[in-house]
């Protein structure tokens with residue numbers, strides 16, 4: 193199938209991303225915010241345009257050629273995504289709008305059906321709001337208890353604490369495979385095995401792992417995995433919920449309407465089979481096809497090579513940024529234990545001001561709490577700056593960031 | 608836009624030496640809000656005139672970027688002695704012209720946080736007065 197090289201040609205990759213060729217404020221764009229959303233390569237843009245130009249009609253509804261073609265392309269995209277994460281079958285793949293919607297689907301359809309008062313959900317202190325707020329709402333509504341796995345000083349999950357917090361009342365364990373702030377990579381398999389032994393199911397938030405490293409749902413044995421297409425070269429508006437078939441079949445639907453039924457009478461309704469039971473209404477099938485093209489692009493590079501590229505950049509960035517005086521980096525210091533995300537602060541410069549000053553040099557970073565306010569409370573800061581990398585990031589862009597920080601310090605008269 | 612434009616001398620001056628900074632022990636009302644985008648936080652205490660129509664004194668506290676903190680400092684400096692009815696109607700452009708440099712949409716939110724806190728504080732105080740007299 194695909195040839196897996198250890199590295200790929202970043203310059204060739206960059207040529208596939210027209211947006212990266214532009215200048216911002218007179219400077220070449222240095223895009224360091226892929227953790228928020230990635231840029232899109234030509235094959236993804238072309239795949240979507242091809243549907244609109246040549247094969248567009250609603251899916252699952254027409255028996256005419258155009259609808260059949262669109263349906264086939266949609267089904268093929270689902271199959272590509274199933275293969276990409278090692279799912280046993282296409283039935284395991286539910287399309288959602290994004291990771292957030294997938295998590296809400298689980299909180300509404302799974303948890304509201306199967307959790308009882310007094311049950312416990314175990315999450316972690318580093319979760320994104322998307323894997324936090326739906327459980328908080330549920331907890332308030334159903335008197336379910338939320339518990340949080342704390343972090344070690346280095347920013348890893350405290351696994352001893354996890355052992356203590358896991359009880360026979362724990363029904364769901366959920367955690368980010370890779371943190372969108374600290375970059376922490378959590379090895380999922382041991383946690384999942386322990387949770388299963390305690391009778392809990394496990395939801396893995398793969399929003400920051402699936403785009404950046406090989407992920408195999410059967411190897412880790414998670415019950416559910418969620419991720420967003422837009423962070424992995426795909427378009428906005430398409431996300432994925434992977435679920436074990438028996439669980440998806442046992443769950444009631446989330447949204448209801450067309451497509452998700454097999455029969456509707458005046459006093460009876462029967463649900464469609466999985467995964468369509470969870471896909472009410474006209475789906476974002478053009479976006480799903482775009483995501484299929486994104487998965488092809490990543491597979492051609494090889495996810496091992498993608499991870500190797502980012503680990504190398506991260507190691508370089510940790511080294512380069514720690515040479516800049518006043519910079520404080522959060523999260524694990526070992527590049528092998530973190531994804532291509534670096535949250536940092538610069539002494540006496542608010543992250544917002546830093547981001548504005550860097551923007552004037554064409555450098556795009558994120559500033560704020562990155563949708564992880566509870567984590568920032570733990571870190572004891574209101575906001576951090578965050579640089580994140582992807583397949584098109586080059587070491588010279590990390591140099592530009594380091595130099596940009598020095599410029600910002602001078603502009604604000606900080607030595 | 609050159610680097611120095613956004614962080615011009617007068618902005619840095621207000622950030623480094625904020626006017627009306629702190630809290631007021633004898634405030635008639637105080638109000639605080641955060642910018643959900645970035646967590647910047649501003650609290651404003653207001654002391655009204657005898658007849659409760661004008662701003663006699665005000666102070667702000669909080670934490671945030673240069674733009675949010677400097678804009679609040681400039682705002683309070685400029686509205687001393689103003690009628691609260693006028694402050695409530697104040698055009699956001701007033702604050703933006705005090706800042707005097709073009710801001711991107713997200714930074715406009717930083718710049719206007721103090722004004723939002725002040726206006727909401729006045730509105731809530733008036734509501735409270737109405738409820739008291741009703």
Ligand SMILES: Cc1ncc(COP(=O)(O)O)c(C=O)c1O
Pocket residue numbers: 227228290291292293320322323368370371372397399400420563
């Ligand atoms: C770890 C993590 N989880 C969930 C999300 C939510 O993704 P989306 O906004 O696409 O639903 C993000 C995106 O920022 C994330 O980084």
